[in-house]
Amino acid sequence: MSTDILRFATAGSVDDGKSTLIGRLLFDSKSIFEDQLDAVERTSRTRGEEGANLALLTDGLRAEREQGITIDVAYRYFATPRRTFIIADTPGHIQYTRNMVTGASTSDLAIILVDARKGLQEQSRRHAFLATLLQVPHLVLAVNKMDLVDYSQERFEEIKQEFSAFATKLDVTDLAFIPLSALHGDNVVERSLNMPWYDGPSLLHHLENVHIASDRNLIDVRFPVQYVVRPNRADDPELHDYRGYAGQVAGGVLKPGDEVVHLPSGLSTRISRILTADGEVAEAFSPMSVTLLLEDDIDISRGDMICRPNNRPNVTQDVDAMICWMSESRRLTPGSKLVVKHTTRTAKVVVRDLLYRLDVNTLHREEDAADLSLNEIGRVNLRVTQPLFADEYKRNRLTGGFILIDEGTNATVGAGMIVRAE
């Protein structure tokens, strides 16, 4: 069972054939079970629909089934002999932008579905923008319903060119175009015989082979200290002085013997051992959860950062970031006081300035905006009560991303992507 995991997000609405596509991937990989299919058929019949409405598989909440829309992210799982997949099935409507942002935040790849008859819609541009804002490393523009345009190469090329032109405005690193028909299975699992002009891979083949190992940051060593392991066993000489610093590697590769610096103190020491419950490891990289033992006794606690002497994150109280605002009841305005959680560190924060609000459909910057309301995205300057150990989000999603919390309601009201920290 030595396969790796690819996490991908699908964005779109029922009309684009998103549910049909997911249904087909699950069905063809034998991840839909007979009793699930029976239940879906039963419900479809009760509602007077023909055949099995596969959207009922992913729309798991009562309200979603009632309204026939996806409201929140659903996670689905399937595996092929090559890879294990986690799908974040996200809603496409602008009203649920925050849910798409949530699904994209952990994804390696995003599939943007376009109906070949309709071509690029406002919604497709928005999805592509959000995926790149969240720095999803791989994008797939899936041109669906090719059967309804007679599998026309011309139509596919038209959409491809239009999207390529739009994509130059975005920060896209890897972009693939796949013509398909989710309903008939063309280019979903097997290459389609109906489109001999297309010489690329099927969607599943692409998902199985896209190279993700180098997407994680393996250069900048970042180890946010999460938990201090202290067995406190006076009777055991081995454990008497044991102080382990536990956490999940957020970047770079750590090895025993490496010289490291502790932040905020700036003190240097060396890693003596890297441990897991299974024993010592020779190197640790993201996303491994490990425990570091250090040569010197330094006062280290949760929220601190371990890095390399010549490669440190910015230590700063001033953060310039893109914010996706997620609160239904409160607006973000200059002067707003909030709580920020960044890696394992939590602090208070005040919004100094709202530089602009971004129209997510046109990418136009509205510089006279006074606030951000639900699902709006804007660029802000924040002042934090204590220093964060921060990187640009482009460089590292884990040390460049943060959430904002309302202190009164404890709700998560915003997601932030650091543009500059200095």
Next chain:
Amino acid sequence: MSQASEALGRYQLSQLDFLEAEAIYVMREVASEFERPVLLFSGGKDSIVMLRLAEKAFWPAPIPFPVMHVDTGHNFPEVIEFRDRRVAETGVRLVVASVQEQIDAGKVTEQTGRWASRNRLQTSALLEAIEEHGFDAAFGGARRDEEKARAKERIFSFRDEFGQWDPKNQRPELWNTYNTRVNRGENIRVFPLSNWTELDVWGYIRREGVELPSIYFSHRRRVFERDGILLPDTPVITREEDEEVFEASVRYRTVGDMTCTGAVRSTATGLDEVIAEIAATRITERGQTRADDRASEAAMEDRKREGYF
């Protein structure tokens, strides 16, 4: 890091190593940010895997929170024996929330009739124990692949002072940055196995050499069939006259309350055989073995709203 990861090439993790790293991170986050966490332990395979992960997350220190069993009183004896042995081995403190005590005190009323089960009564015992002990976080072994309402739930799932889940108003959950803030009386249900599938759990049990209660393997048992589910012949289930008891070779694919957990016909006595059978089955584990999900299409969502696991 396991051999599976090494086989993949440099700087890649196998799916089990990935899932383990995520679960350990989640457990450490809870131990850091909450005052009184508890791990819900039923003696079922998922909670057994959670307990193993908790041992690994804090090693060589002991697990820094107690475990709690919500005891319906309708347990498989093999599972209770296993629970007590495993608790003694790990040295962790066991809290038992008893449904029987709730019934005796008149706080809840026992269902009657053919489908009577204490499954739903667990919610009341669970919520009262959370309140009584002041638990502000409770680890549950639920997985998103189990059921469609669970597929929608966050890893850190907020519950209000009545223990209720509001599926339309969940906290957005980005990256690995979890919002752990609660007011007094509220709590978070934490699901470290959210991203695991049933086969991942079995694969991890095999890899880690984790022991399971004997009922997960084939054994002879007196059973009867009801609506396609093989229920055990026990005084706690009222049988109809036409429901005939017979002896069969069975194993359990899930372990819950005796009254609503069905057995699977099987001769698989070893872990490899059990995994091979599960890999080949075309029916989900809850569909095959749980009577409690058959009440309605939204049975799980409705129970979860009330505060169920």
